[in-house]
Amino acid sequence: MIYGANGFVGQELAREAVSRGLQPILAGRNKEALAALASELDLVYKIFDLRHQQEVNQALRGLTLLMNCAGPFKYTYQPLVEACLKEKLHYLDITGEIPVFQAIQARDAEAKSAGVMLMPGSGFDVVPTDCLALYLKNKLPAAVELMLAYHAEGPARLPPGTAKTSVEMIPFGINVRVDGNLKQATDPFATRMIDFGSGPREAIRLNWGDVFTAFYSTGIPNISNYAVLHPKLIQRMKKVRKIRFLFRLKWFRARMQKQLKGGSTPEQRAQSTMHVWGEVKDPFGNVVQARLHGPEAGVVWTVKTCLDAIQEIEKGRILPGFQTPASVFGADFVLTGSGIIREDVRI
Numbered sequence: 001m002i003y004g005a006n007g008f009v010g011q012e013l014a015r016e017a018v019s020r021g022l023q024p025i026l027a028g029r030n031k032e033a034l035a036a037l038a039s040e041l042d043l044v045y046k047i048f049d050l051r052h053q054q055e056v057n058q059a060l061r062g063l064t065l066l067m068n069c070a071g072p073f074k075y076t077y078q079p080l081v082e083a084c085l086k087e088k089l090h091y092l093d094i095t096g097e098i099p100v101f102q103a104i105q106a107r108d109a110e111a112k113s114a115g116v117m118l119m120p121g122s123g124f125d126v127v128p129t130d131c132l133a134l135y136l137k138n139k140l141p142a143a144v145e146l147m148l149a150y151h152a153e154g155p156a157r158l159p160p161g162t163a164k165t166s167v168e169m170i171p172f173g174i175n176v177r178v179d180g181n182l183k184q185a186t187d188p189f190a191t192r193m194i195d196f197g198s199g200p201r202e203a204i205r206l207n208w209g210d211v212f213t214a215f216y217s218t219g220i221p222n223i224s225n226y227a228v229l230h231p232k233l234i235q236r237m238k239k240v241r242k243i244r245f246l247f248r249l250k251w252f253r254a255r256m257q258k259q260l261k262g263g264s265t266p267e268q269r270a271q272s273t274m275h276v277w278g279e280v281k282d283p284f285g286n287v288v289q290a291r292l293h294g295p296e297a298g299v300v301w302t303v304k305t306c307l308d309a310i311q312e313i314e315k316g317r318i319l320p321g322f323q324t325p326a327s328v329f330g331a332d333f334v335l336t337g338s339g340i341i342r343e344d345v346r347i
Protein backbone atom coordinates (compact mmCIF):
# COMPACT_ATOMS: atom_id res chain seq x y z
CA MET A 1 0.00 0.00 0.00
CA ILE A 2 1.14 3.54 -0.80
CA TYR A 3 -0.31 6.05 1.68
CA GLY A 4 -0.38 9.65 0.40
CA ALA A 5 -0.49 8.23 -3.12
CA ASN A 6 -2.19 11.34 -4.50
CA GLY A 7 0.73 13.58 -3.45
CA PHE A 8 3.29 14.86 -5.95
CA VAL A 9 5.79 12.08 -5.18
CA GLY A 10 3.17 9.45 -4.30
CA GLN A 11 1.59 9.72 -7.76
CA GLU A 12 4.89 9.25 -9.55
CA LEU A 13 5.73 6.34 -7.27
CA ALA A 14 2.38 4.70 -8.10
CA ARG A 15 2.88 5.21 -11.85
CA GLU A 16 6.41 3.82 -11.80
CA ALA A 17 5.33 0.90 -9.56
CA VAL A 18 2.80 -0.10 -12.20
CA SER A 19 5.38 0.18 -14.96
CA ARG A 20 7.56 -2.23 -12.92
CA GLY A 21 4.66 -4.70 -12.76
CA LEU A 22 3.61 -3.99 -9.15
CA GLN A 23 -0.01 -3.47 -8.11
CA PRO A 24 -0.03 -1.33 -4.97
CA ILE A 25 -3.21 -0.34 -3.18
CA LEU A 26 -3.44 3.45 -3.35
CA ALA A 27 -4.43 5.13 -0.11
CA GLY A 28 -4.89 8.54 1.46
CA ARG A 29 -7.61 10.88 2.65
CA ASN A 30 -8.46 12.61 -0.64
CA LYS A 31 -11.17 10.55 -2.33
CA GLU A 32 -11.46 12.55 -5.53
CA ALA A 33 -7.74 12.56 -6.29
CA LEU A 34 -7.23 8.91 -5.38
CA ALA A 35 -10.22 7.72 -7.39
CA ALA A 36 -8.84 9.52 -10.46
CA LEU A 37 -5.35 8.05 -10.02
CA ALA A 38 -6.72 4.56 -9.33
CA SER A 39 -8.82 4.73 -12.49
CA GLU A 40 -5.82 5.95 -14.56
CA LEU A 41 -3.65 3.08 -13.27
CA ASP A 42 -6.40 0.47 -12.90
CA LEU A 43 -5.60 -0.03 -9.20
CA VAL A 44 -7.65 -0.46 -6.04
CA TYR A 45 -7.82 2.49 -3.61
CA LYS A 46 -8.74 2.94 0.07
CA ILE A 47 -9.71 6.15 1.78
CA PHE A 48 -8.93 6.63 5.46
CA ASP A 49 -7.55 9.50 7.45
CA LEU A 50 -5.11 9.13 10.28
CA ARG A 51 -7.10 10.55 13.17
CA HIS A 52 -8.79 7.28 14.11
CA GLN A 53 -6.33 4.55 15.02
CA GLN A 54 -8.90 1.74 14.75
CA GLU A 55 -9.70 2.78 11.20
CA VAL A 56 -6.00 2.87 10.29
CA ASN A 57 -5.41 -0.57 11.82
CA GLN A 58 -8.34 -1.99 9.92
CA ALA A 59 -7.24 -0.46 6.62
CA LEU A 60 -3.80 -2.07 6.94
CA ARG A 61 -5.01 -5.47 8.15
CA GLY A 62 -3.82 -8.36 6.00
CA LEU A 63 -1.24 -6.33 4.04
CA THR A 64 2.52 -6.90 4.07
CA LEU A 65 4.14 -3.53 3.36
CA LEU A 66 3.27 0.12 3.71
CA MET A 67 5.09 2.91 1.88
CA ASN A 68 4.18 6.21 3.51
CA CYS A 69 4.50 9.20 1.15
CA ALA A 70 2.30 11.53 3.23
CA GLY A 71 4.50 14.30 4.54
CA PRO A 72 5.37 16.31 6.55
CA PHE A 73 5.85 12.97 8.29
CA LYS A 74 5.79 14.41 11.79
CA TYR A 75 1.99 14.50 11.29
CA THR A 76 1.58 11.07 9.71
CA TYR A 77 4.19 8.55 10.85
CA GLN A 78 2.77 7.83 14.30
CA PRO A 79 -0.62 6.20 13.52
CA LEU A 80 0.86 4.38 10.53
CA VAL A 81 3.82 2.97 12.49
CA GLU A 82 1.40 2.03 15.29
CA ALA A 83 -0.79 0.14 12.83
CA CYS A 84 2.20 -1.56 11.16
CA LEU A 85 3.39 -2.85 14.54
CA LYS A 86 -0.07 -4.09 15.44
CA GLU A 87 -0.97 -5.60 12.07
CA LYS A 88 2.60 -6.79 11.34
CA LEU A 89 3.45 -4.92 8.13
CA HIS A 90 6.84 -3.57 7.17
CA TYR A 91 6.89 0.25 7.26
CA LEU A 92 8.84 2.41 4.80
CA ASP A 93 8.62 6.13 4.21
CA ILE A 94 10.45 8.96 2.49
CA THR A 95 11.03 11.19 5.46
CA GLY A 96 14.18 13.20 6.01
CA GLU A 97 12.91 14.65 9.31
CA ILE A 98 15.38 13.91 12.09
CA PRO A 99 12.74 13.97 14.89
CA VAL A 100 10.77 11.39 12.90
CA PHE A 101 13.81 9.11 12.52
CA GLN A 102 14.36 9.46 16.26
CA ALA A 103 10.76 8.63 17.13
CA ILE A 104 10.68 5.60 14.82
CA GLN A 105 14.02 4.33 16.12
CA ALA A 106 12.49 4.44 19.60
CA ARG A 107 10.07 1.68 18.45
CA ASP A 108 12.98 -0.63 17.54
CA ALA A 109 12.41 -3.20 20.30
CA GLU A 110 8.67 -3.45 19.57
CA ALA A 111 9.38 -3.87 15.87
CA LYS A 112 11.90 -6.63 16.57
CA SER A 113 9.45 -8.57 18.71
CA ALA A 114 6.70 -8.11 16.07
CA GLY A 115 9.05 -9.24 13.25
CA VAL A 116 8.41 -5.92 11.51
CA MET A 117 10.99 -3.78 9.69
CA LEU A 118 10.77 -0.01 10.15
CA MET A 119 12.77 1.75 7.45
CA PRO A 120 12.13 5.50 7.28
CA GLY A 121 14.21 7.44 4.75
CA SER A 122 13.81 5.22 1.67
CA GLY A 123 13.97 8.16 -0.77
CA PHE A 124 16.87 10.29 -1.95
CA ASP A 125 17.05 11.27 1.68
CA VAL A 126 18.78 8.98 2.72
CA VAL A 127 19.45 6.04 0.37
CA PRO A 128 22.32 7.43 -1.78
CA THR A 129 24.16 9.14 1.07
CA ASP A 130 23.54 6.19 3.41
CA CYS A 131 24.98 3.74 0.87
CA LEU A 132 27.91 6.06 0.14
CA ALA A 133 28.59 6.39 3.88
CA LEU A 134 28.79 2.60 4.26
CA TYR A 135 30.94 2.30 1.12
CA LEU A 136 33.41 4.80 2.59
CA LYS A 137 33.36 3.16 6.01
CA ASN A 138 34.19 -0.19 4.38
CA LYS A 139 37.17 1.47 2.68
CA LEU A 140 38.38 3.12 5.89
CA PRO A 141 37.16 0.94 8.79
CA ALA A 142 38.75 3.16 11.46
CA ALA A 143 36.87 6.27 10.25
CA VAL A 144 35.74 8.60 13.00
CA GLU A 145 34.45 11.46 10.87
CA LEU A 146 31.99 11.46 7.96
CA MET A 147 30.96 14.38 5.75
CA LEU A 148 28.28 14.06 3.10
CA ALA A 149 27.13 16.61 0.57
CA TYR A 150 24.99 17.03 -2.52
CA HIS A 151 24.75 19.34 -5.46
CA ALA A 152 21.64 19.48 -7.66
CA GLU A 153 21.98 20.72 -11.23
CA GLY A 154 19.21 21.59 -13.68
CA PRO A 155 15.80 23.28 -13.72
CA ALA A 156 13.78 20.90 -11.47
CA ARG A 157 12.57 22.49 -8.24
CA LEU A 158 11.98 20.61 -5.00
CA PRO A 159 8.71 18.69 -4.73
CA PRO A 160 6.00 20.86 -3.09
CA GLY A 161 5.91 18.70 0.03
CA THR A 162 9.67 19.05 0.54
CA ALA A 163 9.37 22.82 0.60
CA LYS A 164 6.50 22.58 3.15
CA THR A 165 8.41 20.06 5.26
CA SER A 166 11.56 22.16 5.39
CA VAL A 167 9.51 24.95 6.99
CA GLU A 168 8.29 22.46 9.62
CA MET A 169 11.90 21.60 10.42
CA ILE A 170 13.17 25.19 10.92
CA PRO A 171 12.54 25.20 14.70
CA PHE A 172 14.81 22.15 15.06
CA GLY A 173 17.83 24.04 13.74
CA ILE A 174 20.82 22.46 12.01
CA ASN A 175 21.92 19.18 13.56
CA VAL A 176 25.31 17.49 13.53
CA ARG A 177 26.53 14.33 15.24
CA VAL A 178 29.40 14.82 17.65
CA ASP A 179 30.98 11.88 19.53
CA GLY A 180 27.89 9.82 18.80
CA ASN A 181 25.39 12.43 20.05
CA LEU A 182 23.02 14.64 18.06
CA LYS A 183 23.79 18.31 18.70
CA GLN A 184 22.80 21.69 17.33
CA ALA A 185 25.59 22.95 15.06
CA THR A 186 27.39 25.83 16.73
CA ASP A 187 28.36 27.11 13.25
CA PRO A 188 25.11 26.56 11.27
CA PHE A 189 26.39 28.40 8.19
CA ALA A 190 29.78 26.68 7.99
CA THR A 191 30.91 26.23 4.41
CA ARG A 192 33.41 24.02 2.68
CA MET A 193 34.73 23.76 -0.86
CA ILE A 194 33.77 20.43 -2.41
CA ASP A 195 34.54 19.00 -5.84
CA PHE A 196 31.51 17.09 -7.09
CA GLY A 197 33.39 16.22 -10.26
CA SER A 198 33.46 19.48 -12.17
CA GLY A 199 35.63 21.69 -9.96
CA PRO A 200 35.28 22.99 -6.39
CA ARG A 201 31.93 24.45 -5.31
CA GLU A 202 31.04 26.12 -2.05
CA ALA A 203 28.69 23.95 0.00
CA ILE A 204 26.90 25.04 3.16
CA ARG A 205 25.87 23.03 6.20
CA LEU A 206 22.33 21.73 6.18
CA ASN A 207 20.04 19.33 7.98
CA TRP A 208 19.93 15.91 6.36
CA GLY A 209 18.77 12.58 7.70
CA ASP A 210 22.26 11.04 7.65
CA VAL A 211 23.19 12.85 10.81
CA PHE A 212 20.78 10.38 12.40
CA THR A 213 20.87 7.35 10.10
CA ALA A 214 24.52 7.07 9.03
CA PHE A 215 25.47 6.55 12.68
CA TYR A 216 23.37 3.34 12.60
CA SER A 217 24.71 2.25 9.19
CA THR A 218 28.40 2.92 9.91
CA GLY A 219 28.93 3.58 13.63
CA ILE A 220 30.95 6.69 12.69
CA PRO A 221 30.52 9.05 15.66
CA ASN A 222 30.99 12.46 13.95
CA ILE A 223 28.72 13.29 11.00
CA SER A 224 27.74 16.43 9.15
CA ASN A 225 25.92 17.26 5.91
CA TYR A 226 26.44 19.99 3.32
CA ALA A 227 24.78 21.08 0.07
CA VAL A 228 25.41 23.56 -2.71
CA LEU A 229 22.53 26.02 -2.47
CA HIS A 230 21.56 29.08 -4.48
CA PRO A 231 23.01 32.28 -2.90
CA LYS A 232 19.47 33.72 -2.62
CA LEU A 233 18.36 30.68 -0.64
CA ILE A 234 21.35 31.03 1.69
CA GLN A 235 20.46 34.68 2.28
CA ARG A 236 16.88 33.66 3.09
CA MET A 237 18.11 30.94 5.47
CA LYS A 238 20.20 33.50 7.32
CA LYS A 239 17.21 35.85 7.69
CA VAL A 240 14.97 32.98 8.80
CA ARG A 241 17.44 31.96 11.49
CA LYS A 242 17.06 35.37 13.13
CA ILE A 243 13.29 34.82 13.50
CA ARG A 244 13.46 31.09 14.07
CA PHE A 245 11.39 31.34 17.26
CA LEU A 246 8.38 32.41 15.15
CA PHE A 247 8.48 29.09 13.29
CA ARG A 248 7.47 27.34 16.50
CA LEU A 249 3.99 28.78 15.87
CA LYS A 250 1.85 26.60 13.63
CA TRP A 251 -0.10 29.51 12.13
CA PHE A 252 3.17 31.25 11.19
CA ARG A 253 4.54 28.12 9.52
CA ALA A 254 1.27 27.73 7.61
CA ARG A 255 1.56 31.34 6.39
CA MET A 256 5.13 30.77 5.21
CA GLN A 257 4.19 27.49 3.54
CA LYS A 258 1.47 29.22 1.50
CA GLN A 259 4.14 31.40 -0.12
CA LEU A 260 6.22 28.45 -1.28
CA LYS A 261 6.05 26.96 -4.70
CA GLY A 262 7.49 23.61 -5.61
CA GLY A 263 7.19 20.93 -8.21
CA SER A 264 8.68 20.16 -11.58
CA THR A 265 7.61 18.84 -14.96
CA PRO A 266 8.87 15.54 -16.37
CA GLU A 267 10.90 17.60 -18.88
CA GLN A 268 12.57 19.61 -16.11
CA ARG A 269 13.34 16.42 -14.22
CA ALA A 270 14.85 14.84 -17.33
CA GLN A 271 17.19 17.85 -17.65
CA SER A 272 18.29 17.68 -14.01
CA THR A 273 20.98 15.65 -12.26
CA MET A 274 22.19 15.11 -8.71
CA HIS A 275 25.76 14.71 -7.49
CA VAL A 276 26.60 13.27 -4.09
CA TRP A 277 29.97 13.44 -2.36
CA GLY A 278 31.26 11.81 0.78
CA GLU A 279 34.46 11.86 2.81
CA VAL A 280 35.68 9.84 5.79
CA LYS A 281 38.71 10.49 7.98
CA ASP A 282 40.40 8.29 10.56
CA PRO A 283 42.53 9.42 13.55
CA PHE A 284 45.75 8.54 11.66
CA GLY A 285 45.32 11.20 9.00
CA ASN A 286 43.85 8.91 6.32
CA VAL A 287 41.11 10.40 4.14
CA VAL A 288 38.91 8.64 1.59
CA GLN A 289 36.39 10.31 -0.73
CA ALA A 290 33.88 9.00 -3.26
CA ARG A 291 31.02 10.37 -5.37
CA LEU A 292 27.72 9.28 -6.83
CA HIS A 293 26.08 10.75 -9.90
CA GLY A 294 22.40 10.17 -10.57
CA PRO A 295 19.13 11.63 -11.84
CA GLU A 296 16.93 14.38 -10.41
CA ALA A 297 16.58 13.62 -6.71
CA GLY A 298 13.17 14.75 -5.38
CA VAL A 299 11.10 12.54 -7.65
CA VAL A 300 13.15 10.40 -10.04
CA TRP A 301 15.88 9.14 -7.69
CA THR A 302 13.42 8.95 -4.78
CA VAL A 303 10.91 6.85 -6.72
CA LYS A 304 13.73 4.60 -7.91
CA THR A 305 15.14 3.94 -4.43
CA CYS A 306 11.66 3.30 -2.97
CA LEU A 307 10.79 0.76 -5.63
CA ASP A 308 14.21 -0.88 -5.48
CA ALA A 309 13.71 -1.25 -1.70
CA ILE A 310 10.21 -2.68 -2.14
CA GLN A 311 11.51 -5.20 -4.66
CA GLU A 312 14.33 -6.25 -2.30
CA ILE A 313 11.77 -6.76 0.46
CA GLU A 314 9.64 -8.84 -1.91
CA LYS A 315 12.70 -11.09 -2.33
CA GLY A 316 12.74 -11.55 1.45
CA ARG A 317 15.52 -9.12 2.35
CA ILE A 318 14.19 -7.83 5.63
CA LEU A 319 15.61 -7.37 9.10
CA PRO A 320 13.14 -6.75 11.92
CA GLY A 321 13.50 -3.54 13.92
CA PHE A 322 14.51 0.02 13.01
CA GLN A 323 16.74 -0.17 9.95
CA THR A 324 18.59 2.09 7.58
CA PRO A 325 18.68 1.25 3.87
CA ALA A 326 22.41 0.48 3.77
CA SER A 327 22.27 -1.65 6.93
CA VAL A 328 19.82 -4.04 5.27
CA PHE A 329 20.60 -3.83 1.56
CA GLY A 330 24.33 -2.95 1.65
CA ALA A 331 26.48 -0.20 0.18
CA ASP A 332 25.89 -1.30 -3.43
CA PHE A 333 22.11 -1.06 -3.14
CA VAL A 334 22.26 2.46 -4.57
CA LEU A 335 23.66 1.02 -7.80
CA THR A 336 20.67 -1.32 -8.33
CA GLY A 337 19.54 -1.32 -11.96
CA SER A 338 21.11 1.33 -14.13
CA GLY A 339 21.67 5.07 -14.20
CA ILE A 340 23.79 5.65 -11.07
CA ILE A 341 27.56 6.06 -11.26
CA ARG A 342 29.88 5.66 -8.27
CA GLU A 343 33.49 6.83 -8.45
CA ASP A 344 36.41 6.91 -6.04
CA VAL A 345 38.10 10.29 -5.73
CA ARG A 346 41.87 10.53 -5.91
CA ILE A 347 43.07 13.02 -3.32
Ligand SMILES: NC(=O)c1ccc[n+]([C@@H]2O[C@H](COP(=O)([O-])OP(=O)(O)OC[C@H]3O[C@@H](n4cnc5c(N)ncnc54)[C@H](OP(=O)(O)O)[C@@H]3O)[C@@H](O)[C@H]2O)c1
Pocket: 003, 004, 005, 006, 007, 008, 009, 010, 028, 029, 030, 049, 050, 069, 070, 071, 072, 073, 075, 076, 094, 095, 096, 121, 122, 123, 124, 125, 126, 159, 160, 161, 162, 163, 165, 166, 297, 298, 299, 302
Ligand atom coordinates in the same frame (compact mmCIF):
# COMPACT_ATOMS: atom_id res chain seq x y z
N1 LIG B 1 13.21 11.40 1.10
C1 LIG B 1 13.23 12.19 0.05
O1 LIG B 1 14.25 12.32 -0.57
C2 LIG B 1 12.00 12.91 -0.36
C3 LIG B 1 11.81 13.25 -1.69
C4 LIG B 1 10.65 13.90 -2.04
C5 LIG B 1 9.70 14.20 -1.06
N2 LIG B 1 9.94 13.88 0.22
C6 LIG B 1 8.95 14.16 1.28
O2 LIG B 1 7.75 13.50 0.94
C7 LIG B 1 6.64 14.24 1.43
C8 LIG B 1 5.62 14.39 0.32
O3 LIG B 1 6.10 15.27 -0.67
P1 LIG B 1 5.13 15.69 -1.88
O4 LIG B 1 5.85 16.70 -2.67
O5 LIG B 1 4.58 14.47 -2.52
O6 LIG B 1 3.97 16.42 -1.05
P2 LIG B 1 2.48 16.78 -1.49
O7 LIG B 1 2.33 16.85 -2.95
O8 LIG B 1 2.11 17.94 -0.64
O9 LIG B 1 1.64 15.49 -1.00
C9 LIG B 1 1.52 15.18 0.34
C10 LIG B 1 0.63 13.97 0.50
O10 LIG B 1 0.54 13.69 1.90
C11 LIG B 1 -0.81 13.70 2.30
N3 LIG B 1 -0.88 14.22 3.67
C12 LIG B 1 -0.22 15.28 4.19
N4 LIG B 1 -0.55 15.43 5.48
C13 LIG B 1 -1.42 14.44 5.78
C14 LIG B 1 -2.11 14.07 6.95
N5 LIG B 1 -1.98 14.75 8.10
N6 LIG B 1 -2.93 13.00 6.91
C15 LIG B 1 -3.09 12.30 5.78
N7 LIG B 1 -2.46 12.61 4.62
C16 LIG B 1 -1.65 13.66 4.62
C17 LIG B 1 -1.49 14.63 1.31
O11 LIG B 1 -2.87 14.36 1.32
P3 LIG B 1 -3.97 15.48 0.87
O12 LIG B 1 -3.89 15.53 -0.62
O13 LIG B 1 -5.22 14.92 1.38
O14 LIG B 1 -3.55 16.76 1.53
C18 LIG B 1 -0.80 14.20 0.02
O15 LIG B 1 -1.31 12.98 -0.43
C19 LIG B 1 7.22 15.55 1.97
O16 LIG B 1 7.32 15.47 3.38
C20 LIG B 1 8.61 15.64 1.38
O17 LIG B 1 9.52 16.32 2.20
C21 LIG B 1 11.07 13.23 0.60
